Amino acid sequence: MPVFTTQQKAYAQYKNNKVMSASAPELTLMLYDGAIKFLNVADYAIEKKDLEKANTNIIKTEKIIDYLRNTLDMKYPVAQDFENMYSYIARRLVEANIGKDREIVAEVNRHMHAIRDNWIEVMKANHVYVKDA
Known part of the structure; x- marks a missing residue:
């Protein structure tokens, strides 16, 4: 069982609180940020020939895209545009x-x-406070 420092525990609690208190638009932004982070890690891993780490991080990105696809509300016409975009990204991944x-x-x-x-511009246009952007 891993042993965590007090600082690591505090950071984990901060991250958990950040997610739990986020609005739906902020959560979507966090997912986009996570996908970008995982893609950056995957790219570096491929460069360093760490194929397992690359695989793991590409799969993490795929899971984010799958989640985003599954949460689309298809009663809105723009949802089909997002579906097409996410579908293309999923294939490329x-x-x-x-x-x-x-x-x-x-x-x-x-x-x-x-x-x-x-997404950040949409949030700003709809007066959703964008932290860290």
């Missing part, structure tokens, strides 16, 4: 993982940054 392809990881990362940046 599988291709990136199979080939451990840094170019595809970079492409998906660019898409995730664009989606995240647009």
Whole structure:
């Protein structure tokens, strides 16, 4: 069983509180940020030939995309646009993982940054407070 320092425990509690107190738009932003983080780790892992770590982080990104797809409310027309975008990203992630392809990881990362940046603008336009952005 791992032993955690007081600082590690405090940080874990902070992160938990941040998630538990976040609004739905903020949670979506956190998911986008998480996907970007995992893509960055996967890219570095591929560069260093750590294929297991690359696989793990690409799969983490796939799970985020799957979650985002599953939470779409298809009664809104824009949801189909998001479905198409997430579907494309999901396919590219599988291709990136199979080939451990840094170019595809970079492409998906660019898409995730664009989606995240647009989401922040939507949040601001709707007067949702954007922390750390």
